[in-house]
Amino acid sequence: MPSRPPPRVDLDLPVEASTVPALVTARRVEPAVLSARALTRRYGAVVAVDGIDLDLAAGDFLTIFGPNGAGKTSLLSLLGGRLKPSGGDVHVGGQRLDFGETSWRGRIGVLSHQSFLYGHLTVAENLRFFGRLFGLEDLDERVPERLEQVGLANRGDFLARQLSHGMRQRAALARALLHDPELVLLDEPYTGLDPHAAAVLRGVLSSLKDGARTVVMVTHNLTQGLELANRIAIQVRGRFTWTGERDDVDADAFEHFYHEVVESGRA
């Protein structure tokens, strides 16, 4: 099978002469499930997220790559309303993330490399607890369904701390999907997983590509990041230094391209 053409940039050219723009504004899509405008977050003098614009439609799976300290996790926290922006705003499903009220949080599901689960509660108890916080009333049906969805139907009565890291991540995914969010945010979901556990999680994550949800994933791992995405962004120093479609990317050449983009972004 012939490889796809390399992305947008002539890899033979020196970075300075490449066409990598300093900032690429993401395409506008209608209707946007997730929309961000001039999103900025500062920590004192440090600008972690620097004026990012973003539009994602239902069915989009965006993977954000970037080196350590690029501001990826800060960006994800801003998109999920876990962090207040210093400037700009975010809309999810047309609803502005307003910190004065919290109903929009029901539109968002978050999976981090931390499970957000209580180790001394069983998996089912954890899901029921978070389900009540989300105001869900059909938990008797919903909890077993989600456990089934992530392949933990027979682990509901296990304490979360008794699970392997891979199983705990799947339980965390069940928690993140419990309320059927339109937008799912994945922050380094594969961290600490062995190859088998990562493959199992990847299988579960692929079920998110149902055309109805919008997914944003942050990762260092180029291979895992490319597998499920249909859109890609590279973030350096708080800015998107490159964005593109997954179909335009040659997976074999992507690592080299990624390093070029990162270096040009740091220059």
Place this chain on the structure above:
Amino acid sequence: MTYLGQVYAIVWKDLLLELRTRERIAAMGAFAVLAGVLFNYSIDATIVRPQDIAAGLIWMTLVFGGLLGIGRTFYLEAQDGAFQGILTSPAPKDAIFLGKTAANFVLLYVVALLVVAVFTLFFGLHLGTSPALLALVLALGALGFVALGTLFSAVSSGTHMGETLLPILVFPLLVPMVIYGVSATSRLLVGRPVAEVAGNLRMLAAFAVLAVFAGAGLFRYVVEE
């Protein structure tokens, strides 16, 4: 209903975790018993009548012992980012605060009753003619205490000083509670008329209501980044 359901969910979760780990109740209970034993040996009953100072010792034991447990309110929450999970939910911050305060109140009130039992045993106290009123005094004091303790436990857990910072933040604010709590308890223990503690009760109730409302209003500023 959702709001109350969210408050209830937090209470249920916190009490279930405590039932399983027994970390905080064990620390507070052990402190109460040991303090009672030490105070028992540190007082010369031929010079000082235990009833005269028992109220102050009860409240000091409650404050120091309570802080051991209340200060760890957010310890289990920090493990594996669990509290972040709560913050990603639509539960209002004041509902989270009220839930955690209610759960802490249950724990502290159990400890308060234990403290009274310990001092009754070691000091040979009589609970006066109005034990129910004494229980109410302890409840109001405990409520104000846990409201402030929960709020400042959230503050201190976000600092590198952690639990060390908590007494410095909370003790100055507890002065009104201690003054009115000790005064009401002293009078009830020596069997003074109920009318004499009415003013103290009103002040304790006002302190508790103020602490709960202030905590509920300020909690979001503590936990939001």
